[in-house]
Amino acid sequence: MKVLAVASKGGHWVELLRLLPAFSGMEVVYVSTDSNLSATVEGSKFYSVPDANRWNKYKLIRIFIQLFDIVRREKPNFVISTGAAPGLMALMAAKILGIKTIWIDTIASAEKLSLSGRIALKFVDRLYTQWPDLSGPKIIYAGNILL
Structure with missing residues (x-):
């Protein structure tokens, strides 16, 4: 089993690393926006x-192309992300390639899903929230995943 785990630097990366026990026994390939983070997953x-965001559409297109190539080359069984824009782009690429997708919305979004989470909700296979009040028909609350 191979997983592609994608997150921006900062809090999104910290949340992704907290999922490491769930990947036990799997080959994990990581993607982030800071090359120095490779030291955290030796x-x-x-x-x-x-890195990119909604205010720089050209950069989003550029990273989508890069992530599409990474997903195609690595051929993971699933792609998982805790955010933000690069994770969303990786999940879009995976979905186009027929690969399973999982979004875990940031623990900081307590009152509503993050913008990336709201976009991901439209196409991902699974979307998890950290907050029971945000759960619904397409949003899964399965306990505090990242605490």
């Missing part, structure tokens, strides 16, 4: 992509 394959 022994695993790591890719660095530029």
